[in-house]
Amino acid sequence: MLENLNSINIGTLKIKIDLLNELKEELCSEFNINTNKINKTKLKSNNKDSYPIEINSPEGIVIQIGRNMRQNDLISFKFSKKQDLWFHAQETPGSHVILKASTKTPTESDIQISADIAAFFCKAKGNIKVPITLVKIKDLQKIKNGGLGCVSFKNSEVIWGNPTRGKEYIKKNTQK
Numbered sequence: 001m002l003e004n005l006n007s008i009n010i011g012t013l014k015i016k017i018d019l020l021n022e023l024k025e026e027l028c029s030e031f032n033i034n035t036n037k038i039n040k041t042k043l044k045s046n047n048k049d050s051y052p053i054e055i056n057s058p059e060g061i062v063i064q065i066g067r068n069m070r071q072n073d074l075i076s077f078k079f080s081k082k083q084d085l086w087f088h089a090q091e092t093p094g095s096h097v098i099l100k101a102s103t104k105t106p107t108e109s110d111i112q113i114s115a116d117i118a119a120f121f122c123k124a125k126g127n128i129k130v131p132i133t134l135v136k137i138k139d140l141q142k143i144k145n146g147g148l149g150c151v152s153f154k155n156s157e158v159i160w161g162n163p164t165r166g167k168e169y170i171k172k173n174t175q176k
Helices: 002-007 013-030 037-047 069-078 108-120 163-174
Strands: 053-056 062-065 085-089 097-099 130-136 140-142 151-153 157-161
Touching (some): 053 163, 069 140, 085 151
Antiparallel strands (some): 062 097, 085 097, 085 130, 140 151
């Protein structure tokens, strides 16, 4: 997540600071690190300002990209519908990527660019190709007591994502 924060120019400095604060809160929570009450209050107030990245696929379908565990959980379970498609790099930490297939039937290019984006937003993005798990949201479940963004699934498909192509697509489609 930290590498991606600096590797592409998405959002304002305030958004980047909010994302860093969310990441700090997640790490403190995950590793049971105690912080004083002032820092916890400050972090919680900043959480309301950060949102997942949203861009359009080649055919105009919305793609949502979670940039931390909280956003991954939101886009996978709160903002999605059962016909939407979920993408995640196999066996490596990374962002959840949702293709809003409930709004329009996706083409192969929509699915491929979503996989490429998931490949870019994962720890294995230095590879030429990354195996990406594709699952319909209806087949995705939260893992009980697993924490934010922890999922299990059935009926998955594996496709190959190209992180370089994902990075270029993100850069091209988020410039302001």
